[in-house]
Amino acid sequence: MSINRRDEQRAQAEEILGDRLDQVSFAKGLFGGRYLSEQLANYPLEVGESVQRLTDDLRAYCLAEIDPATIDRQEEIPLSIVRELGRLGVLGACLPKSAGGMELGQTDYCRLLEVLGGHCGATALFVNAHHSIGPRALVLFGTSEQRQKYLPKLVSGEWISAFALTEPEAGSDAANVQSMATPTDDGSGFLLNGEKRWITNGGIAQVLTVMARTPDLSKRQDGTRQASRITAFIVTPDMPGFEVVESRMSKCGVRGTATSRLAFHDMFVPFDHVLGELGGGLKVALTVLDFGRTTFGASCTGAAKFCVDRAVRHAQTRVQFDQPLCEFELVQQKLAYMQAGAFAMESCTYQTAAQIDAGESDFMLETAMLKVYSTDVLWQIINDTIQIFGGKAYFTDEPYERMMRDARINMIGEGANDVLCVFSSLMGMRDVGLELEAILHAIQSPLGNLGRLGRFAGHKLGSLLVPPQIDVRNAMLEPEAARLGRLVAKFGANVEWLLRTYREEIVDRQHQLARVAHAVMEIYVSACVLNRLDTTLLHADADDPSVKFELETGGFYLQTAERRIHENLRALRNNDDEATTRFVNALLAQRRS
Numbered sequence: 001m002s003i004n005r006r007d008e009q010r011a012q013a014e015e016i017l018g019d020r021l022d023q024v025s026f027a028k029g030l031f032g033g034r035y036l037s038e039q040l041a042n043y044p045l046e047v048g049e050s051v052q053r054l055t056d057d058l059r060a061y062c063l064a065e066i067d068p069a070t071i072d073r074q075e076e077i078p079l080s081i082v083r084e085l086g087r088l089g090v091l092g093a094c095l096p097k098s099a100g101g102m103e104l105g106q107t108d109y110c111r112l113l114e115v116l117g118g119h120c121g122a123t124a125l126f127v128n129a130h131h132s133i134g135p136r137a138l139v140l141f142g143t144s145e146q147r148q149k150y151l152p153k154l155v156s157g158e159w160i161s162a163f164a165l166t167e168p169e170a171g172s173d174a175a176n177v178q179s180m181a182t183p184t185d186d187g188s189g190f191l192l193n194g195e196k197r198w199i200t201n202g203g204i205a206q207v208l209t210v211m212a213r214t215p216d217l218s219k220r221q222d223g224t225r226q227a228s229r230i231t232a233f234i235v236t237p238d239m240p241g242f243e244v245v246e247s248r249m250s251k252c253g254v255r256g257t258a259t260s261r262l263a264f265h266d267m268f269v270p271f272d273h274v275l276g277e278l279g280g281g282l283k284v285a286l287t288v289l290d291f292g293r294t295t296f297g298a299s300c301t302g303a304a305k306f307c308v309d310r311a312v313r314h315a316q317t318r319v320q321f322d323q324p325l326c327e328f329e330l331v332q333q334k335l336a337y338m339q340a341g342a343f344a345m346e347s348c349t350y351q352t353a354a355q356i357d358a359g360e361s362d363f364m365l366e367t368a369m370l371k372v373y374s375t376d377v378l379w380q381i382i383n384d385t386i387q388i389f390g391g392k393a394y395f396t397d398e399p400y401e402r403m404m405r406d407a408r409i410n411m412i413g414e415g416a417n418d419v420l421c422v423f424s425s426l427m428g429m430r431d432v433g434l435e436l437e438a439i440l441h442a443i444q445s446p447l448g449n450l451g452r453l454g455r456f457a458g459h460k461l462g463s464l465l466v467p468p469q470i471d472v473r474n475a476m477l478e479p480e481a482a483r484l485g486r487l488v489a490k491f492g493a494n495v496e497w498l499l500r501t502y503r504e505e506i507v508d509r510q511h512q513l514a515r516v517a518h519a520v521m522e523i524y525v526s527a528c529v530l531n532r533l534d535t536t537l538l539h540a541d542a543d544d545p546s547v548k549f550e551l552e553t554g555g556f557y558l559q560t561a562e563r564r565i566h567e568n569l570r571a572l573r574n575n576d577d578e579a580t581t582r583f584v585n586a587l588l589a590q591r592r593s
Contacts, residue, residue, distance in 0.1 A: 135151055193264055212264075
């Protein structure tokens with residue numbers, strides 16, 4: 001990537017992310033070798049009586065009325081299910097009581113999505129698309145008039161919502177939206193032209209949040225005008241020029257959802273349908289996607305628990321070579337990974353949701369890490385479940401092939417995992433890079449920067465001698481806390497080494513950025529697991545069999561995660577990156593010739 005292109009992308013990212021770049025979250029602190037315990041909310045063990053009742057009612061309804069195999073086969077979620085989910089309160093769970101919603105926090109909402117995710121992937125995705133990234137934008141950015149007009153019917157399920165961002169040229173590259181909204185001459189609104197594709201609920205929605213470019217009248221510092229910026233609009237399908245090109249696109253998994261192609265032909269959108277600020281569309285998109293990524297974790301947790309339960313039972317009862325499958329080491333290896341992974345995924349989901357509920361202003365990194373970790377681990381869990389069941393799992397009278405098809409989109413939707421890995425690393429490394437840059441300038445004028453240099457030297461000396469202290473309330477967990485503290489220090493030192501080694505070129509070193517991302521993800525998940533175990537021991541008897549098993553599960557995850565973190569950090573210096581690049585270049589040249 002050229003220097004000019006790199007600077008242009010950096011400026012664009014900083015404009016989109018705004019003041020979020022200056023906020024220090026728990027995950028961002030890890031990149032500097034810090035463990036910001038005060039930024040980690042209390043782990044939410046308790047479930048309120050009303051939420052428990054709602055969760056039980058939803059589970060009972062799922063078992064009695066939602067047939068995931070039929071939904072998959074007929075490629076449609078019946079309207080009766082949509083209406084009943086509205087009646088139960090699921091479709092308006094987090095929406096204001098003034099609109100008929102339940103005004104639940106993110107943690108309690110995740111408990112509902114966990115139930116749905118463990119029963120029917122398509123229904124869970126439908127609810128997530130309708131609630132987490134549709135009405136959520138109205139609540140956070142809409143005017144009082146917009147909220148009053150649309151929210152009540154979205155809460156009840158009478159109206160369905162959709163979030164229309166993706167286009168032929170704008171997938172993970174959300175800033176590349178090409179749909180254009182041109183102001184009318186009289187200033188009353190915009191004429192919107194363009195197309196959208198792969199829009200969940202797009203062909204059945206009554207209210208859509210649509211992203212399109214609008215002319216930008218502001219000026220750059222050099223006096224030139226920017227061509228356009230992305231704005232969010234509230235769109236309804238009765239607007240002349242709205243076209244559903246394809247209502248239900250046939251696809252691999254989550255077939256019950258209506259994934260659509262849309263087009264807009266000189267569609268007039270009144271000015272009062274702008275959602276948020278003109279040119280602030282990407283801020284709207286990035287904010288609501290943070291909420292959607294959290295509920296991704298909840299849906300994956302439900303599916304993971306389902307698989308673990310069935311795989312364990314099958315391994316205990318299926319006999320081959322005169323032995324139950326559970327006695328073979330390779331099966332045991334899978335079961336151990338599955339149970340620990342599901343537990344860690346659950347811990348990370350509810351810890352991240354608690355961060356949001358606690359009012360933490362920036363949780364972008366945490367939600368991105370949760371989304372990547374939970375979707376990657378669920379994919380492995382489903383794969384291992386199929387392997388344990390063998391040929392039996394391959395046929396459609398079992399749910400596993402459907403779950404495999406449903407789970408694949410998770411690693412693509414709401415930010416492809418590869419893109420989120422690069423984003424997480426660069427976002428987290430930014431502050432460390434700025435500090436190193438400032439120190440470099442300070443060294444060139446040492447007499448005028450003695451204070452800055454002294455603070456930096458003190459911080460570096462301290463981190464070399466003493467890793468960050470992680471306080472736990474139960475002495476049983478002190479060894480795990482000490483090991484995690486050493487990992488955080490080692491990770492911070494490696495981040496600094498990468499920045500000193502590659503400087504600005506780090507943005508193009510995706511092999512290295514991926515290793516950083518996977519290492520810090522496991523550190524963040526480990527922190528969530530440790531916090532959960534510490535909270536559990538605070539409220540429960542350590543000798544209780546269920547608590548003992550939870551400690552054993554969490555301990556196994558922490559032990560195996562530590563090994564994976566070390567492997568990723570070692571690979572920063574010992575890898576095949578250059579050989580991979582040479583070989584791929586040869587492959588591409590051979591195919592072009």
